[in-house]
Amino acid sequence: MGESFEHVSRAGLLAAEVLGHAPAAERLAGLPGEPVLLAIGAAEAATRRGQLLLATAANLLGRLFVFAPAIDVDAAPVSVVPGVPGLRAGRPLGAEVQTFLESLSPPASPFRYRAGAAAVSYRTALVIGDRPPPAPVRDAVFVGADAWRAAVGPEPVSLPAGGEDVFNPLGALVAAALGAAEIAKRIFLRLAEGHPATITPLERSVTWDLWQHRFDGTTAGPALPRRLDLGRIAVAGVGAIGSAATLALAALEDVTGTVELVDDDTLSVTNLERVVTARAADVGRRKVDVAARALRGTSLGTVRMAARFAIHAPAASAAETILVGVDSGAARRRIMNLLPHAVYNGGTQGSELLVSRHVGLEGPCLECLYPESTGAPPAAQECGRAVVVDELPEATIGFVSALAGFLMVAELVKDRMGGAGPLDAARPVARLDALGGTPEASCVEAYRPRRDCFCQSPETRRRARRTRRA
Ligand SMILES: [Zn+2]
Known part of the structure; x- marks a missing residue:
């Protein structure tokens, strides 16, 4: 900004x-x-x-x-x-x-x-x-x-x-x-x-x-298990979306794991509109410190990194699961190029939010959803509006990004429980216009990998297998 x-x-x-x-x-x-x-x-x-x-x-x-x-x-x-x-x-x-x-x-x-x-x-x-x-x-x-x-x-x-x-x-x-x-x-x-x-x-x-993304009131998901290990996860960007994911992690009871909080920014006055872990007295502090405070007293460990995911992950980062709350398509593509095993992505555009799940290069990757702009309109997709254009400053509001962050953690918890939610390789996207839309079954959307995306190349697949063995 x-x-x-x-x-x-x-x-x-x-x-x-x-x-x-x-x-x-x-x-x-x-x-x-x-x-x-x-x-x-x-x-x-x-x-x-x-x-x-x-x-x-x-x-x-x-x-x-x-x-x-x-x-x-x-x-x-x-x-x-x-x-x-x-x-x-x-x-x-x-x-x-x-x-x-x-x-x-x-x-x-x-x-x-x-x-x-x-x-x-x-x-x-x-x-x-x-x-x-x-x-x-x-x-x-x-x-x-x-x-x-x-x-x-x-x-x-x-x-x-x-x-x-x-x-x-x-x-x-x-x-x-x-x-x-x-x-x-x-x-x-x-x-x-x-x-x-x-x-x-x-x-x-x-x-x-939230377990099945059903809306008829007839279903309810299973109870959380006594022990739930989230493993090592990174929250990439602890601004609007990442702070909401952090709040949801903090509200979980007795889960274990280590949370890498990754953000090189400090909190500004306008961030108070959307950073749900922040108070007015936090303006000027590092965002990673504000997020870490929310996790204090929980059973989750934290590692703060005043850094960002670039061509390489931050040196101290070891997470193979990344909750992505960064604010641009370019930053999302950089994270995807590191080929983490699992990505839970959240994005907002105006009053619209999008959450997507990408595990093990099955289905479309994050770059399939956020292709580098070629100047030409993006190819038609079943979920064409998911393509997000980078703009500054963004018109947005706190409950939209909060909903995205909460839903990302719901998908993570479902995966850690071994459950089958409907966000999968074929239908990896949930989308809602929080002011103009209605939560309903059509919010979960099918999306195909783009044929010309880097994730479809044999070299990327080889690199992903090597990364997994390392
Ligand atoms: Zn792709």
């Missing part, structure tokens, strides 16, 4: 893109007077899953900054349980979430966060659980989760409280991101002149089974 873009809000650019115009100042000025209510039912507030959903929703809504300048957090009088990233165990839940929200923006920012619902009628609320909100709400969004499932929409969805031995955070993380997206849609529509087709609130509630 160039210095001149340091203070350009990526969310502001995205708002202008989806609205077709920059939001009018007088409409933005009305938002502080209409707080968003973030409410959690008493039963959910007592659980780690409910608290994780609340903390993550607050994390993503708070980072909307000028678009959600006032948030009221209503929670039962319970204490924070251990193992909720961002919250300190033992503190009163509502006040702790308020403190967390306040830590996201520099002191003297014009934002207002409060614990407890006011005696007013709210225009918009995000409600965790299936109980009515604590105050009248004109337009409520309900979210819920169990182990592998995330539910979101205008009607409450009951998911049975699981008696799982090992906590699975993935459903809750994805539900929080989808819920934040629904709230953002309503805020953007308030700022719109007319009704832009780029923003479509869900008309019915959706349940996303």
Whole structure:
């Protein structure tokens, strides 16, 4: 990113893109007077899953900054349980979430966060659980989760409280991101002149089974095993997408392994919109240090590398599994050329996110998805829009990259469990427009290797076999 873009809000650019115009100042000025209510039912507030959903929703809504300048957090009088990233165990839940929200923006920012619902009628609320909100709400969004499932929409969805031995955070993380997206849609529509087709609130509630990527609410994945070893993995880039992957790793319970955190950048003010492990006080710190803090206290080891994957991997890197959260097609191609055994890739473009899985040179590689620009339009593909053009600065927003990072870790965990998710060599891509699309079966897409890609050459195949033996 160039210095001149340091203070350009990526969310502001995205708002202008989806609205077709920059939001009018007088409409933005009305938002502080209409707080968003973030409410959690008493039963959910007592659980780690409910608290994780609340903390993550607050994390993503708070980072909307000028678009959600006032948030009221209503929670039962319970204490924070251990193992909720961002919250300190033992503190009163509502006040702790308020403190967390306040830590996201520099002191003297014009934002207002409060614990407890006011005696007013709210225009918009995000409600965790299936109980009515604590105050009248004109337009409520309900979210819920169990182990592998995330539910979101205008009607409450009951998911049975699981008696799982090992906590699975993935459903809750994805539900929080989808819920934040629904709230953002309503805020953007308030700022719109007319009704832009780029923003479509869900008309019915959706349940996303992350294990199978099914959406009919009839399936649920298996419980996490007592012991799960992630091995040695690298997170390439701990900005928007990589920080979300790091947060998901931190929320997993008792998994073992070593995480290489690889990023040569420092945190800037505009990064606060999307780096979900960062607080305002972190501006100027190395991104790898901010990410490592999120993993402190977990059973995962960390190795920090203020470096990047280039023609060679960083000298200290030994990972054969790479979570790719870098910000350009060129950087992705460089990583693919190192021929790691497994790549879990996340990318965003505007309100759209893409997650792809590439294991052992079966199916298309990362360069098949992000070919070097030849100046000519890319060849037609079943998933043609997956081809991403490098642009600076990018119009994007926190819940989009967060969803990508969470889904990447879900695919990694599925592979480590030996499970068969639907992201495979034939259908390696999941894609969603977080403001204009609906989570549904068509989000998982088939994609073929490009015949002219380096991954199809005999030399590359030989090199991959040699690398594996080394
Ligand atoms: Zn390829």
